[in-house]
Amino acid sequence: MSGKNIFYAQSGGVTAVINATACGVIETARKHKDRLGTVYAGLNGILGALNDQLIDTSLESDEDIAALRHTPSGAFGSCRYKLKNLEENRAEYERLIEVFKAHDIGYFLYNGGGDSQDTCNKVSQLSAALGYPLVSIGIPKTIDNDLPFTDSCPGFGSVAKYVAVSAKETAMDVASMAATSTKIFVMEVMGRHAGWIAAAGGLVAGVGDSPFLILFPEIPLNEEAFLKRVQQCVETYGYCVIVASEGAKNAEGKFLSESGVKDAFGHVQLGGVAPIIAKRIKDQLGYKYHWAVCDYLQRAARHIASKVDVEQAYALGVAAIDFILQGKTAVMPIIVRENDQPYRWKIGEVSLSEVANVEKKMPRDFISKDGFGITQKCLAYLQPLIQGEDYPPYENGLPNYVKLKNQLVK
Amino acid sequence: MSGKNIFYAQSGGVTAVINATACGVIETARKHKDRLGTVYAGLNGILGALNDQLIDTSLESDEDIAALRHTPSGAFGSCRYKLKNLEENRAEYERLIEVFKAHDIGYFLYNGGGDSQDTCNKVSQLSAALGYPLVSIGIPKTIDNDLPFTDSCPGFGSVAKYVAVSAKETAMDVASMAATSTKIFVMEVMGRHAGWIAAAGGLVAGVGDSPFLILFPEIPLNEEAFLKRVQQCVETYGYCVIVASEGAKNAEGKFLSESGVKDAFGHVQLGGVAPIIAKRIKDQLGYKYHWAVCDYLQRAARHIASKVDVEQAYALGVAAIDFILQGKTAVMPIIVRENDQPYRWKIGEVSLSEVANVEKKMPRDFISKDGFGITQKCLAYLQPLIQGEDYPPYENGLPNYVKLKNQLVK
Numbered sequence: 001m002s003g004k005n006i007f008y009a010q011s012g013g014v015t016a017v018i019n020a021t022a023c024g025v026i027e028t029a030r031k032h033k034d035r036l037g038t039v040y041a042g043l044n045g046i047l048g049a050l051n052d053q054l055i056d057t058s059l060e061s062d063e064d065i066a067a068l069r070h071t072p073s074g075a076f077g078s079c080r081y082k083l084k085n086l087e088e089n090r091a092e093y094e095r096l097i098e099v100f101k102a103h104d105i106g107y108f109l110y111n112g113g114g115d116s117q118d119t120c121n122k123v124s125q126l127s128a129a130l131g132y133p134l135v136s137i138g139i140p141k142t143i144d145n146d147l148p149f150t151d152s153c154p155g156f157g158s159v160a161k162y163v164a165v166s167a168k169e170t171a172m173d174v175a176s177m178a179a180t181s182t183k184i185f186v187m188e189v190m191g192r193h194a195g196w197i198a199a200a201g202g203l204v205a206g207v208g209d210s211p212f213l214i215l216f217p218e219i220p221l222n223e224e225a226f227l228k229r230v231q232q233c234v235e236t237y238g239y240c241v242i243v244a245s246e247g248a249k250n251a252e253g254k255f256l257s258e259s260g261v262k263d264a265f266g267h268v269q270l271g272g273v274a275p276i277i278a279k280r281i282k283d284q285l286g287y288k289y290h291w292a293v294c295d296y297l298q299r300a301a302r303h304i305a306s307k308v309d310v311e312q313a314y315a316l317g318v319a320a321i322d323f324i325l326q327g328k329t330a331v332m333p334i335i336v337r338e339n340d341q342p343y344r345w346k347i348g349e350v351s352l353s354e355v356a357n358v359e360k361k362m363p364r365d366f367i368s369k370d371g372f373g374i375t376q377k378c379l380a381y382l383q384p385l386i387q388g389e390d391y392p393p394y395e396n397g398l399p400n401y402v403k404l405k406n407q408l409v410k
Numbered sequence: 411m412s413g414k415n416i417f418y419a420q421s422g423g424v425t426a427v428i429n430a431t432a433c434g435v436i437e438t439a440r441k442h443k444d445r446l447g448t449v450y451a452g453l454n455g456i457l458g459a460l461n462d463q464l465i466d467t468s469l470e471s472d473e474d475i476a477a478l479r480h481t482p483s484g485a486f487g488s489c490r491y492k493l494k495n496l497e498e499n500r501a502e503y504e505r506l507i508e509v510f511k512a513h514d515i516g517y518f519l520y521n522g523g524g525d526s527q528d529t530c531n532k533v534s535q536l537s538a539a540l541g542y543p544l545v546s547i548g549i550p551k552t553i554d555n556d557l558p559f560t561d562s563c564p565g566f567g568s569v570a571k572y573v574a575v576s577a578k579e580t581a582m583d584v585a586s587m588a589a590t591s592t593k594i595f596v597m598e599v600m601g602r603h604a605g606w607i608a609a610a611g612g613l614v615a616g617v618g619d620s621p622f623l624i625l626f627p628e629i630p631l632n633e634e635a636f637l638k639r640v641q642q643c644v645e646t647y648g649y650c651v652i653v654a655s656e657g658a659k660n661a662e663g664k665f666l667s668e669s670g671v672k673d674a675f676g677h678v679q680l681g682g683v684a685p686i687i688a689k690r691i692k693d694q695l696g697y698k699y700h701w702a703v704c705d706y707l708q709r710a711a712r713h714i715a716s717k718v719d720v721e722q723a724y725a726l727g728v729a730a731i732d733f734i735l736q737g738k739t740a741v742m743p744i745i746v747r748e749n750d751q752p753y754r755w756k757i758g759e760v761s762l763s764e765v766a767n768v769e770k771k772m773p774r775d776f777i778s779k780d781g782f783g784i785t786q787k788c789l790a791y792l793q794p795l796i797q798g799e800d801y802p803p804y805e806n807g808l809p810n811y812v813k814l815k816n817q818l819v820k
Contacts (some may be wrong), residue, residue, distance in 0.1 A: 017454070062568065072583065073579070073583045076585055077585075079587070080591045098758050126490050140755060152641050164808055169713065170707060172811065173424055173483045177423070179454040180489040180491050204808070257728070274703075295577075296583045297576050297702050297704070300579035301579060303714055387806070391799070391801070396614065396797070397793065397798070398575060399794070401582065
């Protein structure tokens with residue numbers, strides 16, 4: 001091996017396809033052993049670098065690395081750990097670069113959301129300042145789909161597919177029983193500040209009148225209008241299915257449900273909007289209800305991943321290595337949409353300084369005027385992202401997901 | 411057509427495979443037009459008979475009937491409506507038989523759980539007493555797997571597969587993040603009085619020590635022992651996944667969570683055990699948690715149905731017609747297990763009078779001594795039931811489920 005080594009880390013909430021990106025990174029790096037050294041993965045993300053716990057991926061077989069493509073979760077461990085401001089904790093950044101130096105790492109690949117792209121950018125800047133210039137490439141990942149510039153974020157398409165499939169199946173269930181039993185089904189999905197995931201309910205509801213209502217965090221809930229729409233649905237269709245974002249807010253802009261617990265980024269940990277909405281409907285309209293909270297089910301559901309999503313996640317991993325080989329730094333590969341139907345996309349790039357800490361919410365013209373559905377524009381955007389199935393192999397009735405050896409470098 | 415007509419009704423909570431049974435019934439009846447008349451389906455189950463709303467299935471194409479095999483929910487509508495005792499409401503039974511007489515129905519097929527088998531048996535008895543003897547065949551169906559005599563109940567295998575796949579995927583998710591984030595994941599599943607569905611978590615946990623704990627309704631919760639086990643899991647594996655039955659009870663035998671709402675059968679409608687358990691762990695042990703409530707997601711999830719389950723559901727529909735042709739009545743076809751591994755099963759039968767209103771709970775020797783897991787015996791029982799995948803066709807990223815015309819007989 002002649003080139004410098006690569007450090008790859010997974011960051012933040014894991015997805016059904018983040019390992020497909022890892023697969024793309026490692027498989028592509030292995031094809032360029034003449035120019036690139038070993039891919040080291042951080043045990044539990046960036047903490048692996050801070051704690052000098054680097055996983056030597058060269059000890060994993062080609063078969064196991066290939067199996068990452070169909071394995072959900074974070075194969076090397078991820079973390080919710082945000083490096084502080086340079087001013088506040090310069091020592092942490094210096095520590096990172098010290099570890100990189102010790103392991104002859106010349107390339108830093110950070111696979112995560114907005115916070116991670118920000119970190120990646122800072123590491124890039126500081127390493128140059130400290131005289132150990134690192135090539136830093138961010139790789140997008142987030143089920144929330146809230147990164148700017150990239151048309152979509154790996155992980156989102158699969159969650160959207162899960163939500164749409166589940167909304168379709170449960171709506172059929174409710175419809176079967178509504179004459180004498182449950183008339184209201186509330187399905188709570190993720191998406192703290194952006195309604196992209198909830199919008200996936202629109203893939204089943206379509207545009208215009210339907211028995212589905214969507215609650216977006218972008219639209220404060222007008223309870224009176226909402227209850228009226230629920231009643232209309234029940235009177236017209238016999239039932240109503242509500243796809244509610246965990247971040248749904250009341251008219252005052254407060255989260256409908258707050259557990260009070262905050263995560264390491266200081267974000268409020270939510271959960272439990274569904275029972276609150278269901279109960280309110282019962283109290284006001286008297287309808288029998290059921291509710292579900294999807295939580296991790298939705299982001300871990302590799303069994304029903306979107307083929308497009310898997311392909312894009314892999315391609316972004318490949319692109320990160322390609323960028324290294326092309327001599328780029330402080331950039332993030334992105335998905336560029338060329339056409340809706342037939343769907344065509346390609347890899348593009350954006351500077352890390354532009355992407356850091358910018359949150360992409362649903363455009364208002366993606367949400368219907370009444371605020372309870374999506375528009376044709378949104379549908380045209382979402383539809384390509386859930387195309388195709390990419391089933392994992394099964395053994396003895398269960399998906400055969402890989403567990404790597406994850407041996408640390410001494 | 412020379413024979414008498416058939417009345418087929420779906421009853422109670424629908425499943426991912428009850429339509430596969432309908433498919434077996436209708437396809438087989440169509441093969442015997444020389445001896446059997448039309449299959450009429452009750453609109454919303456037995457209510458269709460009481461309200462004289464019979465769906466003429468002969469107006470559906472062969473393709474649409476075949477598509478029932480991969481379509482979840484109840485294609486003709488189901489209901490939670492229990493006929494009262496003969497003594498209390500003889501008029502209702504007489505009404506039923508009057509409608510059957512009017513439509514020249516000679517065969518009554520009732521596809522449901524324990525309550526429905528009881529109704530089916532009563533209709534059989536009363537029709538004879540009223541001089542209009544009906545051939546009555548019960549067909550088992552219930553995700554709860556709590557019918558006696560039959561080795562398993564159609565619908566259960568698919569829910570078990572859903573629960574096992576989801577437990578496996580979410581556990582991998584939690585494991586990835588546990589070092590710095592969520593350590594506890596509570597997944598609430600159905601099963602009011604019997605822990606069969608929760609036991610499916612054991613398909614991932616295996617037998618013996620693991621990061622999984624299962625809460626069965628059969629085992630009142632010893633909170634101290636439970637919390638100790640949770641702590642052990644976190645200390646050993648870094649995380650703990652709890653698969654909790656909605657019917658989990660406290661030491662006094664009371665449901666951990668009661669919504670207070672009762673369904674038409676007088677059963678308490680449950681939901682929300684997961685957040686209660688998660689919160690208790692947080693309060694006592696301080697671990698960060700997430701929780702999910704699967705609710706209808708699990709029983710509607712045709713996208714991840716068990717192939718064995720689909721095949722058995724279909725075969726029981728076929729058997730019901732075969733029984734008619736063989737001149738049987740007041741019986742229910744059942745699944746008889748011939749061997750665990752390799753799994754072999756055949757169709758058997760049981761008298762309706764024996765099956766009515768008997769609930770099959772988990773045998774104590776299927777639950778581990780400590781009450782938080784399953785035994786080898788249980789694993790050997792469960793494993794065959796989730797074998798094989800039976801994916802529905804997809805169109806434009808979503809399952810292509812059939813919607814029948816459901817035209818009523820005039």
